[in-house]
Amino acid sequence: MAASASAHRPPPPPPALPLLPSLAPQYHHHLPLASLHPALAVSVASIAASSVAASASAAGPAPLSGLHFIFPRASRTLLCTPSFSGSRPPSSSQQQQQQQHATSLHPVRVQINAAINRGLRFEAVRWIAYRRNYLSITINVVFDIPLAALPAPLCSRRLTVDNHTFSVVLDPSSSSRSSAAAAAAAGEQKVVRVKFFAVTVVAEDEVNGRPVDLVQHTSKRDHGPRRKPVIARIRPTLGDGRLAAAPLVPSTHHHQPAQALDRPASATAEPPDYYYSPAVATATSSSSDDNGQPASSFDPVASAHYETTAEVVCFERIQFKRATANNGRKNTAQQMFRVVTILYAAVDESDCSDGGPDHQATNGNSNSNSGGIRYLEIQRVATGGIMVRGRSPGHYADRVGGGGLIQ
DNA sequence: CTCGACACAAAGTC
DNA sequence: AGACTTTGTGTCGA
Numbered sequence: 239m240a241a242s243a244s245a246h247r248p249p250p251p252p253p254a255l256p257l258l259p260s261l262a263p264q265y266h267h268h269l270p271l272a273s274l275h276p277a278l279a280v281s282v283a284s285i286a287a288s289s290v291a292a293s294a295s296a297a298g299p300a301p302l303s304g305l306h307f308i309f310p311r312a313s314r315t316l317l318c319t320p321s322f323s324g325s326r327p328p329s330s331s332q333q334q335q336q337q338q339h340a341t342s343l344h345p346v347r348v349q350i351n352a353a354i355n356r357g358l359r360f361e362a363v364r365w366i367a368y369r370r371n372y373l374s375i376t377i378n379v380v381f382d383i384p385l386a387a388l389p390a391p392l393c394s395r396r397l398t399v400d401n402h403t404f405s406v407v408l409d410p411s412s413s414s415r416s417s418a419a420a421a422a423a424a425g426e427q428k429v430v431r432v433k434f435f436a437v438t439v440v441a442e443d444e445v446n447g448r449p450v451d452l453v454q455h456t457s458k459r460d461h462g463p464r465r466k467p468v469i470a471r472i473r474p475t476l477g478d479g480r481l482a483a484a485p486l487v488p489s490t491h492h493h494q495p496a497q498a499l500d501r502p503a504s505a506t507a508e509p510p511d512y513y514y515s516p517a518v519a520t521a522t523s524s525s526s527d528d529n530g531q532p533a534s535s536f537d538p539v540a541s542a543h544y545e546t547t548a549e550v551v552c553f554e555r556i557q558f559k560r561a562t563a564n565n566g567r568k569n570t571a572q573q574m575f576r577v578v579t580i581l582y583a584a585v586d587e588s589d590c591s592d593g594g595p596d597h598q599a600t601n602g603n604s605n606s607n608s609g610g611i612r613y614l615e616i617q618r619v620a621t622g623g624i625m626v627r628g629r630s631p632g633h634y635a636d637r638v639g640g641g642g643l644i645q
Numbered sequence: 646c647t648c649g650a651c652a653c654a655a656a657g658t659c
Numbered sequence: 660a661g662a663c664t665t666t667g668t669g670t671c672g673a
Contacts, residue, residue, distance in 0.1 A: 628646085629668095
């Protein structure tokens, strides 16, 4: 216990590591949520009401296209220690106070907002992608901090995630989410401090969950390298305390297993004791240069360490590596893929040496725990099924609707 | 039938 | 206006 009580000093920014610019996710700094793509500004509740197009919502006009991620699944309980007022990270004396208060860990509600803003069309009853066309996936993450973890009296000063020290519960003995939360509440589990958060995108077969490769192109497309999407560092925003009010009901035209709709155990508490704060972007980027010189090598893990930390990450030029099976065939089962966005908490490898084999990043980056960092999955959200066509739109034009692509 | 590669063209950007 | 870039997609061979 109290492993997270150690003084939390944000690590100094490591030296910049050049990335292949077009493979690096794009980061959006200092963007209020209202200025984002409408798809991002739609709450989970309204998304669940209509995943096809968020109709009249407070977020503004419905996007012309855009597939939202509406099936959240929590993997681990995220906790935070009480924060101390101020807009800066805690001083050493404050860290001592935090140590004293470290026994009071509070569950944090997590919401991943993600949408595919390009590369899909909705045809008849399902989303359709073309293997060779680009997808653009935009992500941000919102945390709700319990009031009990906030400074008292609550001042009007804007708080950010930097005001808090986050920890994650290690659960080496069981993969059960609910039991993990219960054990954490009982103080029986090891709690590890989070160094930073990161997201990635993966894809899988909708039915059996088997991984489906995604690739990310550079602007040179066929003439540049193709890589798996990286694990991209992200800085969550503070939410408005209303996450629990969003009923995560399945949309009417999806047949999702109820298990995929599991909610974080910490989100079952009564909602009113969560802090309200406008989710205003306060990214602490050290660079906004997305067009640097190409690097001679590419290390997705290192990129998670060295990339700037922004509150909105956009994965551009993503493609499915293969198409779904049996597209358009009669009397055969139509295979469907889904895209999954995963939020990781990055922790010191040494802190979780007994953490078990499941504490690996699962986007296929085999060295996800190298460099002393291990990525623990906190939560993931998935789209509904997507049919991925492998041939040109013209090939399908006279079968099930017209070809072409809505953007 | 899928997939990678090459090629062409439309649309966007400078 | 023209050159260049980006992206969609037609086609072909493995």
